[in-house]
Amino acid sequence: MDKKYDFTEAEKKMQELWEKEGIYTYQNGRDKKVFSIDTPPPTVSGSLHIGHVFSYTQAEIIARYKRMQGFDVFYPFGFDDNGLPTERLVEREGNIRAGEVNPGEFYKKCLDTVKNYEEEFIDMWKSLGFSVDWNLTYQTISEKSRRISQRSFLELAKKGKAYRKESPVLWCTECRTSIAQAELDSKDTESVFYYLSFGAEPVPLIIATTRPELLYGCVCIFVNPSDERYRDYIGLSVKVPLYDFEIPVMADEGVSMEKGTGAVMCATFGDATDVEWYQKYQLPYKKVVTEEGRISADVPFIGGMGIKGARKEIIMRLKEKGLVIKEEPIIHTVGIHERCKTEIEIVPSAQWYIDITTEKEKFLKAADEINWYPQYMKNRYRIWVENLKWDWCISRQRYFGVPFPVWYCKKCHKPILAEEWQLPVNPLEDKPPHPCDCGCGDFSEVIPETAVFDTWATSSVTPFINSGFGEREDTHSEIFPMGMRSQAHEIIRTWAFYTIVKSIYHTGQIPWKDIMVSGFVLAKPGEKLSKSQNNASLSPAFLIRKHSADAIRYWAANAKLGTDTFFTEEELKISKRFLTKLYNAANFCIMHLEDYKKEGTAFLPVDRWILQRVSEAARQAQELLEHYEIGQARHVIDELFWRDFCDDYIEIVKERLYQPQKHGERERQSGQYALYHSLLGILKLYAIYTPHMTEYIYQQFFCSFEPEMSLHQTLWNTEAEDRDILEFGQRLQTVIGEVRRRKAEKQLSMKEEVEELIITAPPHMARYFESSEKDIKACTGAKKIIVRS
Structure with a gap:
């Protein structure tokens, strides 16, 4: 052997050997038992960092281990390249807004962008010596993935598990789209409790609120029925300050007697509790916040303003009239969109949902059938499922994604679903399989659905994409349930949960036997490496060139599974x-x-x-x-x-x-x-x-x-x-x-x-x-x- 090992030459030679000889090619279980791996398709939203290397390498080590235990390892690689993260990458790089350019042109820009990034990703994974069978590579925007994803939706719609309704929905005003509960993060922010005087006899009611800009949307005041301070107000009406219209005072046991003054305004919509009361008591809806994150034009005093500017304006006017009794600075927890960190609003909108709240027991039982590594990660899943409040909103008001295979009748508004033989279908370009059965009899009397699937609605069927479920070359029985799912712990509530949901609904089986949950790489205590935090300056490609792939792999294998680690x-x-x-x-x-x-x-x-x-x-x-x-x-x-x-x-x-x-x-x-x-x-x-x-x-x-x-x-x-x-x-x-x-x-x-x-x-x-x-x-x-x- 050479006296000194030159990794720059040796690593490349070994990779060429493996590729030339097909060392890692899946053999379709011809001579050995199959071990199949459901690998997380990285989101195409920017460059990879050492945190990706950490978790993906841990899973790759298992693939190599299983191969050396005599298994025929089914080890694919995919890219989650449809939906909001990719759109934001294209908008950022092109300095454009998706809604302001031709849809076809924007779609093409997205395809071109993801192609370049995916080639870069593959080169990086290959340089790390990943034993992936690259013949099994897939993209969630590909024709096959779109067909499988749309087929999944149609099946759930026919079963009644996918449905459309108009109701309050979590809404990101920055991304201009609805989001699901699982995409909701929270942050502590400095805020102010404003104590406002609501006109009442004999004594005004004092209400504490952090969102005075929603006063015009007030539809009710709630108090706790056990709160003796307000017992005599229940059933009466009070006047909303500044606007002077009357709203009723009602009782609900959910009101905290210790928070604020113990009397709470219900506005449409300030938070999830407002939504619960709105639905529970069938309260009226008054529009204040628009989908663009502004105050509705018909709201007196602040119409057309941004939310924070409107808050300042309304407080100034309230103070002029002596209606602000007190101001109390507080640290307030607010809901934010995990992608862009914008504070979430709640607006009514017609969206598609998948029923998850009525089947919690099924999803909990499925988790018990899966081996969780580390075991304690199952508890994170269990807590998430037990505390679900809303069904899964799967529609997004975006451009680069998998379209809903749906049209609507102009006359009766009933949805017309595509037929399987049409898939993949784009309702903006294609016609429905038949006119509406209401009797209109005219293809021109249909409206195409413009929303696209939430990207999780497609990535949740990665086991089906891997097996070609329902396709001509269906290998579902060969690799399903898959041997292992590898993923990070922060997407237990999304990727793990949604995949279990889809698998149970479509097959009645768990999607994989084992789930391997990795930790994060931290830049400093409590802060994970991420593209959005701009704290991942050392690129994997640079580190590989400087130190070798084996050196990085050996480091990545040091941590206890599921635990976070630091990197320098x-x-x-x-x-x-x-x-x-x-x-x-x-x-x-x-x-x-x-x-x-x-x-x-x-x-x-x-x-x-x-x-x-x-x-x-x-x-x-x-x-x-x-x-x-x-x-x-x-x-x-x-x-x-x-x-x-x-x-x-x-x-x-x-x-x-x-x-x-x-x-x-x-x-x-x-x-x-x-x-x-x-x-x-x-x-x-x-x-x-x-x-x-x-x-x-x-x-x-x-x-x-x-x-x-x-x-x-x-x-x-x-x-x-x-x-x-x-x-x-x-x-x-x-x-x-x-x-x-x-x-x-x-x-x-x-x-x-x-x-x-x-x-x-x-x-x-x-x-x-x-x-x-x-x-x-x-x-x-x-x-x-x-x-x-």
Whole structure:
């Protein structure tokens, strides 16, 4: 082997080898059991950062592990390239607004943009050595994905699980679209409780509100029926300050008597509680806030103004009339859109929904059938499902997405659904399969649906896209339920939940057997790396060029599953030190294997011990990896490599390899056998973490002896456990460690001779020590060894 490993050349060569020979091509389960992976399709919304590398690499390590356990691994890669995130990327890069350019032109810009980014993403994942079958790549905007997504919608609509209604909906005024409850985040912001005087007899009611700009939308005042302060007001009317129209005072047990004054204004709509009361008591609707985030033009005093400007104006006018009793600064929690961080409004709108609130028990039961790794992540899912308030709003008022396969009759307004043979369909360009059955009989009497699916409505069917569910080449029965879903913990409430919903509704089955939930990479305590935070300055491509893919992969495998971690370039020093050690150790071993004939066996105790240790570490790592604990498994392998193999075994066997005339040729051959098989075993264990260097070493030497073309086609193998030889190895390590410790205490060279070394061991161990006398002398410098039982 080369004296020094050049990763810039070696990694590229190994990637070319894998691609040329189709090492990771899925074989359709012809000869092996299938292990299928539902990989998260990254959102095409900008460049990738080290946080993506962290979580995706952890899943890729599992793919490699399963392949080396004898599985035919179905490992696809996709791109979530439709919907709002991609639109915002195109708007940002082109300095345009989607609604202000020709829809066809904007759609084309989106397609061109995602193509460029996806090519960049694929190059980056390949440079990390991902063992993906790139023949299985998909895009959520592709014709196949649109067809499967639309087919899913039509099936749910026919079952009554997808429905359309006009009702209050969460609305982002920045993105100009409805959003689902799962896309709602919250933030604490500085605000003010304004105590306002509502006219009433005999004494005005004082109401505390943070949103005085909604006064014109007040439809009711609520008090708690147990609140004696307001018992006499229930059933009366009060006048809204400044506007002077009357609204009723009503009672509801949901009113907090401790918050504010204990009397609450209900305006359409300030928050989710207003919506609940509006629906529960069938209150009237008064429009104040528009979809553009402005005050409706017909609202006196503030019509046409922005929300915050309107708030200042209305407070000024209230103060002029002496209607502001008190101002109290507070820290107020507000709902924001997770994408753009804009404060959410609630406006009435006709939208499509999927029923999720009536089937909570089904979704909770499904979660119990799935193996969650780590287990505690299931509780996050459970809490989310148990606290769902609204059905899933799946329609978005955007442009680049999967269209609803729906038209509406101009006369009766009934929806006309597409037929499956038409899919994928674009109602803006295509005609419905038939006129409305109301009798209008005219194709011109239809209105196309202009909304598109929420991007989660498509990415929630990734298992179906992977299997071609309902397509001509349907492999659903082959890979479903999928073996594993890998994802980060913040999308449990979206991707995990929505995929379970779709799978239960369409098949009655769970979508995957296991779910592997990774943590975040943090830039600083509590702040995850993200494109929007502008805190991910070190690009993965730069880090790979500078430090190597294997160094980054080794780092990514360090954390306990599900936990967050920090990243700085300093972290990679540990990786690079390991890679240098592995290459040097392999180089030393191969130097002593140049005349190796791959014959004989290991008969000396220390040689048998190292082979047993490799086998034992493989068993321990397997147990951890079956539970997706790649970090803990790596630490088990690290201990084997650094302590047992490098620090002890190589030091013990070194003289025997160099001086066969002193130890015997047969004894040297025993060492060679152990060296060959223990190094190969260690390379196999590390192959899932650092695939390039391990493959490079295999190609330089082992492939001449082994039948497999690639290290990554070999299997982990474990021998029958020999407890005695493992115990001997531990005792021998203790002896060697004690000799080294005493020499260090006396500031002696490790090569300093020891006149006599007395070893105490149980009777059944004595023969092992006696057979190892020459090895122990060589390692410790002992002139004489006495073994006592």
